[in-house]
Amino acid sequence: MKGKIAILAIFLASPIISNAADIPLLGNTKAQLHQLCGKALDVEIIKMDSKTTVMGLKNKQTNNFDLFMSSEQSPEQIIYSKFTPVKYDALSNNYIPTDDQDLDIIWGSSRDNSGKTSYSLTLGTKTYSCGILQPWPSERADEIYGESS
Structure with a gap:
């Protein structure tokens, strides 16, 4: 019986624990969506107003997010697209292509029959196969009611 209660407590606490992570910044914007690809590849996504997609991939050497932008506009369902390296420019508030164009990165989705x-x-x-693309939880409640840092 104690084992069942412990399992239930862990199950109920898991959404709280999983949402406790800080939402990564991709430039000056927090990631909107995230997913896990392969065993440990963290993919962070922002859908821009221009219908392009900005992706953040955690660099395993620097442990920072490197940024990439889709080469074409994406419809509501994100289809496969080639992503090219970009850097965020704080002065212009834009993502600017970098010279490192020899990185071949393709990401997106498909639907079966x-x-x-x-x-x-x-x-x-x-x-790499990827898991479910899921939105980050809203931080609004914590901003209004949470403890001050």
């Missing part, structure tokens, strides 16, 4: 959507990320010649 049954309507199931699946995502994948291709880095060079290696393709």
Whole structure:
């Protein structure tokens, strides 16, 4: 019985624990969506007003997010697109392409005949299956009612 209560407590606390992470900044904007690809590839997404997509991938050497922008506009359902490296320029408030254009990154989704959507990320010649693309939780309640830092 104690084991069942412990499992129930862990299950109920898991959304709180998973939402406790800070939402990463991609330039000056917080990521809107996130997902896990492969075993540990953290993908962060911002859908821009211009219908382009900005992606943040955690660089395993620097532990910072490197930024990439889709090469074409995406409809509501994000289809496969090539992503090119960009840097955020605080003066112009824009993402600017970098000279490092030899990185081959493709990310997006497809639907099978049954309507199931699946995502994948291709880095060079290696393709990783991705989990569910999910929105980050709103921080509004904490901003209004949470403890001050």
